[in-house]
Amino acid sequence: MNFRRDFLIAGASILFAAGAFSQTITVPVTIQAADGPVTINIPSDLAPLINQNMAQIEQALKTNNINKSKIEGNSGYAGQILKVYDDYKERFPGLKSPFEDTVGNINNFCDDLVDVIPNTQGIQNIYADAWIGKLIPGAHFGAGVNAGASSIDISAIKKTAQAMDIDTKDIPDTFGFPTISADLRIGGIFLPFDIGVAVMKFDSSKASAVEKAIDPMNFDYCVFGGDFRYAILKGGMFKPKVSIGAGYYYTNGSVGISNDQASASLNFTSESYILEAQASCKLLFLVPFVGTKMIYSKTNIDWKVDAKWNHIFDSTAPDYAEMLSVGILPSHFSGESSGSGLHPQVFGGVGFDFFIMSATVSAAYDIKSKIISGAVSARISW
Structure with a gap:
């Protein structure tokens, strides 16, 4: 008995059955065809999507009377899916596989959002004075607008787009996530505290410079929240003020x-x-x-993808349209992501006080996520 020869023959048979002559790693999945169950080897990143949509796929196979012979083998759906994947890799060098690149990079971008959103909230409603003074007596308050940005890595969403043949070559990998808000701060009554509130709504499609810079990407979001500060040193001219405080912000977009x-x-929604x-x-x-802030943030994200794979894969497989119609290559899929944690932030800057007009220039740094933010404001205050 030639053990080496028999081992190589057996190994070659297993690899052939698993689709090893394709460049794609496969796993076995059993599907109920119109005439009974059939096990096929499909790309590993496609398997979770098929399992999630198995009931709809099997109903479509039954409705369209798709038999096992149409699904199994190199000439069936199984072989044609592998050919589609190989064609994809030739068309998009450097990418692994369509679903892995799409889903994996969406989840990576979700992680980036989880980090940047609390930083956009943290640069709202920053007043240079650690305490603006008492409303009664004194009538101290301020109101105005604040504009800023937090750096965000958008390379992951660009890779998602590349996997779906969406051109993003003109978009930079790092983008300044903009914040534009209106704020109001009122001094306390008798006690040395103040209260501030801020509201923001931004839609990139209504800001031509931003829309052009990130096309074909878009975003919109709304923020509201506020804080309470209590002065432990009241200060004065050439004397320091020191305050401690707490705040809450909510974002959806x-x-x-x-x-x-x-x-x-x-x-997404974030608190x-x-x-x-x-x-x-x-x-x-x-x-x-x-100053310094300790931000505890929790963010939930739901995502979805709609893709016309017949264009993206550019496939010549004869039954490709039929495969799409029964859902073995899902054109619509979705998922969710969430994250929470502490974001220690340091911030600072300088204010300019001219009678009833004031301006503030500030910068902040998230020590954990290494995100830089900055803002400028203009207000009426006294």
Whole structure:
């Protein structure tokens, strides 16, 4: 007995059955065809999607009277799916497989959103004065607008787009996620505290410069929240003010990227709870300040993909349209992601105080996520 020869023959048979002559790693999946169950080897990244949609696929196979012979073998759906995958890899060098690249990178981008959203909330409603003074007595308050941005890595959503043949070559890998808000801060009554609130709504499709910079990507979101600060040092001219405080912010919004053949969209909600400390000192019309925030944030994201794989794969497989119609290559799939954690942030800047007009320039750094943020504001205050 030639053990080496028999071993090689057996190994070759197993590899052939598993689709090893394709470049794609496969796993076995059993599907109920119109005339009974059939086990086929399909790409490993496609298997979870088929299992999730098994009931609909099997109903479609039954309704369309698709028998086992149409599914199994190199000339059936199984072999044609592997050919589609090989054609895809030739068309998109450097990518692994369509579903793995799409789903994996969407989840990676969800992780990036989980980190950046609390930073966009943390640069809202920053006043240079650590405490603006009492409303009664004194009538201290301020109101105005705040514009800022937090850096976000969007390379993952660009890879998702590439996997679906959406052109993103003109979009940079890092983008400044913009924030534009209206805020109001009112001094406390008798006690040395103040309360601030902020509201923001932004739609990239209504900001031509942003829309052009990230096309074919788009996003919109809404934020509202506020904080309470209590002065432990009241300060004065050339004397430092120090305050401690707490805040809450809520954000909901969406991010999408699309062309005529495919789209990916994400809807998110986020809540952040903030503990903060700030110190400032008024030097004539300048108010330098520094502070720190501990942000606990929880974010939930739902995403979905719609893809016309017949265009994306550019397949010549004879039964390709039929495979799509029964759902073995899902054109629509979805998922969810969530994340929570602490984001320690340091911030600082300088305010400019001119009678009833004031302006603030600030910057912040998320120590954990290494995200840089910045903002400028203009307000009426006294």
